[in-house]
Amino acid sequence: MQENKSIFEGTILMNKVPVSFAERELFDGKVAIWLPEDFQELPLKTIEEIYPLANMPKLVLGNDYLDLFVGFRYTEHEIPEESMGEFLEIVRMMLEQTGPRIKILAEKEIEIGSHMVSSLDLITHTPTDEVYHKLFFCLLDGKVLMGFINFSCSHHYQSIAEEIFQSFHFIDVEVC
Numbered sequence: 001m002q003e004n005k006s007i008f009e010g011t012i013l014m015n016k017v018p019v020s021f022a023e024r025e026l027f028d029g030k031v032a033i034w035l036p037e038d039f040q041e042l043p044l045k046t047i048e049e050i051y052p053l054a055n056m057p058k059l060v061l062g063n064d065y066l067d068l069f070v071g072f073r074y075t076e077h078e079i080p081e082e083s084m085g086e087f088l089e090i091v092r093m094m095l096e097q098t099g100p101r102i103k104i105l106a107e108k109e110i111e112i113g114s115h116m117v118s119s120l121d122l123i124t125h126t127p128t129d130e131v132y133h134k135l136f137f138c139l140l141d142g143k144v145l146m147g148f149i150n151f152s153c154s155h156h157y158q159s160i161a162e163e164i165f166q167s168f169h170f171i172d173v174e175v176c
Contacts, residue, residue: 046060119136
């Protein structure tokens with residue numbers, strides 16, 4: 001097992017620990033994403049400690065030995081699909097206004113099936129660390145679904161975060 005293998009091969013080494021990845025369905029089987037198999041939903045109290053802001057995510061997945069978290073916040077905001085580009089601009093502007101402790105590295109919009117997904121890669125600074133974030137936004141049932149993948153910059157998980165993001169997809173059920 002090598003550190004640079006793909007998550008799609010099943011098991012990779014992360015900090016010299018074998019980590020097995022598999023696809024996981026979320027939001028009543030409407031979306032899916034590849035995650036470490038032992039990722040569990042964090043309890044609300046833990047989420048509140050890690051993400052103390054008012055807009056904290058409702059679903060965060062992680063484990064005890066990796067400094068890697070994947071989470072989602074499903075909002076009540078209904079917007080048309082064609083406005084998702086504007087949504088990305090607003091999020092970027094809000095982040096930039098928080099000050100110089102945020103550095104935006106990249107932003108893009110991609111199509112996943114018939115859905116538009118926007119993403120931002122950024123680094124934030126805490127008093128003790130730098131944190132890498134891959135934020136992504138899309139519509140699910142007409143409402144904004146905000147996802148994130150984050151980890152301490154002391155760990156080099158950027159390629160893994162990108163593969164996790166690339167694995168995100170919608171499970172479109174066709175009605176006969």
